[in-house]
Amino acid sequence: MIAGPCAVESPRQMLLAAQAVKRAGAKCLRGGAYKPRTSPYSFQGLGLQGLQILHEVSQKVKMPAVTEVVEVGDVAAVERYASAFQVGARNMQNFRLLKALGQSRKPVILKRGMAASVEDLLLAAEYILSEGNANVILCERGIRTFETATRNTLDLNAIPHIKTHSHLPVIVDPSHGTGVREYVAPMARAAVACGADGLLVEVHPNPKEALSDGHQSLDFRQFASLMRSLRPFVKAAGRRF
Amino acid sequence: MIAGPCAVESPRQMLLAAQAVKRAGAKCLRGGAYKPRTSPYSFQGLGLQGLQILHEVSQKVKMPAVTEVVEVGDVAAVERYASAFQVGARNMQNFRLLKALGQSRKPVILKRGMAASVEDLLLAAEYILSEGNANVILCERGIRTFETATRNTLDLNAIPHIKTHSHLPVIVDPSHGTGVREYVAPMARAAVACGADGLLVEVHPNPKEALSDGHQSLDFRQFASLMRSLRPFVKAAGRRF
Amino acid sequence: MIAGPCAVESPRQMLLAAQAVKRAGAKCLRGGAYKPRTSPYSFQGLGLQGLQILHEVSQKVKMPAVTEVVEVGDVAAVERYASAFQVGARNMQNFRLLKALGQSRKPVILKRGMAASVEDLLLAAEYILSEGNANVILCERGIRTFETATRNTLDLNAIPHIKTHSHLPVIVDPSHGTGVREYVAPMARAAVACGADGLLVEVHPNPKEALSDGHQSLDFRQFASLMRSLRPFVKAAGRRF
């Protein structure tokens, strides 16, 4: 279970979130320093300063941290401050970036693009693997369909499909996958039930004031409740947190 | 759990299937007599004779049977021989048929159309409800997206969405939803985990020789295995078969 | 060019529309008596009375009229009052209806379903053709995609595809295809340019008061302007109205 805020906003916000998700049982911390946003007028992340905050909090709470990298030029900085890279949906086919990450030995969480078939995702992973980094974790985070009830259509069918076509681990992001706070817990349970190897969930001290994606973030109480509700399903799946 | 072959093919095929799914723990039988097929040159179902076979087998094994109705003119015959109606995805917006079913008091399983939003599905249900039949069961069976790894994209996000917007029960058809035999079991478990009230699964004595949808049908051994693998998830969800 | 209101609302509305579209150069009249609507609480059409109004107006202005048929039970009445049948997108795979229309000798305009591939459309046409009615006209009217700028995504790529895979004529409905009044004229011109054999356009005396689809209907002045703007493109395509 990887949890944390969408974006690193301040040392205090990050520390509170880290302590809360650790207390509830999360194993890894997330927090974005470089935020690719649809509009140039939205909050774009704290950049290097955000990386440093994430690093300090990660040391303090003794949890590894994962953060998004959006540019070849940032790979070295992210490698220094974080335990794992995340490649966002918009960069799934940024092949130069993938090749650069293939030179690293740190794990790469590769998110499926909004219009990417599972085959496209597996071929994108090849760009990293073929450069020598075998440590790739795939992430289903929803595709674009005609349905507007959810922000994206989380495509859990991808999980058994990937499991029969690849040896790579696959995790699920129900926060971006649905875009609706109330659907995060049921879809997280469903992800566990169909064979996902992990979960990536957005948690914020105060979702209403989040600088990005507040409507899909859980608060601490909701996250603790999610963790409790997941346990019997994790056990039924024969897995452990 | 509703299970059985896609199409009624013969008394023997239907009886074998009914006995097998009952033995494995299914509660209700399915079998199509009127088959809406994309091509006029595909097998179109046995019609009235198929209804009669379904009825006899249903009596013999003491299980209620559900079957598809495709035309206002067939409503009376289906009502006589079956315990519940099924409206297929292609007829979800056949509003005359929906109104005719609203005059009945037997349950109607209303399948989501391939291009229907959840809102469209709920409005289609209103056509039945507003005529006086409150016994409507919604069914998620996959939507059409760009992804071709699966026949349709089973949209489990619809389950929590329906649960927060409607009081109607909702079941899931992972056979049509994925179109791939190997993905039926994991997606059935996921459906249970995210709150579905039931499952609709295609089972055939010999899927390779099925006259329709053989590639997505389970054989008896696979269905028994599915039922066993579902139990811990049903329990984790606080439900019973 | 087939033009007229989405729904027959009154003798006066229908007559005004017929005279206006004839004056502007349309060859055939449209008007719905049976309206399949997503919600049961929307206007459902005047039914048989609407058919009779359409018939009288059609006689008076000496233009053939096309209208939608939604049920096997209505085929005889529609055949009596109209010059051609229209099968709507929601009924493209209502195979019983298609077979019944295959028994008629009047032309059938078969609209593509919102989730139907062109191959599905051609196979649906086979249901009519294989019953003996060779008079089938295909109609592209938009598919459902993630794009919400338009009500549907008018898929003009279907025109050259159909032209290379079928001998059937194909027309385009830019009114439903875009759902936006301002885009009807440019997309009608594009349809002509890529080889469409005809157009189906919604025109209403007073779109703001239309009982259905007013936002995509042209008023008389806009329709006359569309006809003028089409002429050079029709000529460039080597066709005539």
Place this chain on the structure above:
Amino acid sequence: MIAGPCAVESPRQMLLAAQAVKRAGAKCLRGGAYKPRTSPYSFQGLGLQGLQILHEVSQKVKMPAVTEVVEVGDVAAVERYASAFQVGARNMQNFRLLKALGQSRKPVILKRGMAASVEDLLLAAEYILSEGNANVILCERGIRTFETATRNTLDLNAIPHIKTHSHLPVIVDPSHGTGVREYVAPMARAAVACGADGLLVEVHPNPKEALSDGHQSLDFRQFASLMRSLRPFVKAAGRRF
């Protein structure tokens, strides 16, 4: 009209293509040096050498050349050798790249992403505009839908929509938009008819031996024929080449 091969393969291939498209009436040359390919095992372009070939041919035939840029680190080289930048569909939301191009004063052709709404495209353009480069040309090149008859679904509805919501010029790429050689000409005519400001077409001396996208490239004879067939539609639209 911008025309040329998908990828620069050799000086001879590029020169032949340039002379042929110029003779037929094209105004601008295209040719990719950096090719973002779905699989790492496909031809990835000649890189800097490709840029130099493109530059020399462009000088020789006296036509401006446009080529794709995929990485911030390549912006300077592309700026030196080409007359205009192209941002491919996969990089439409590579916001760092967009910002870097906003620092240049050369034109940027920004292609719509496969899952990008028109609104997303306009917001991506803002990343370039807001950095000070007003020279942005939007390009519709097809979106991903369920339809598999064409490689992508060229969405011409985007043209009138962009024309009513933005002052930016918009061109159409019917080669990628359909992925089928035979549909390029009719869709090019349709693009002109609905208001596109230009066209981007793939032309190759010998499409069967092209190292990428051969099935959608025109040969010289087909391109000359396209140019002739376009003339009356360009005139009907009140435009000139």
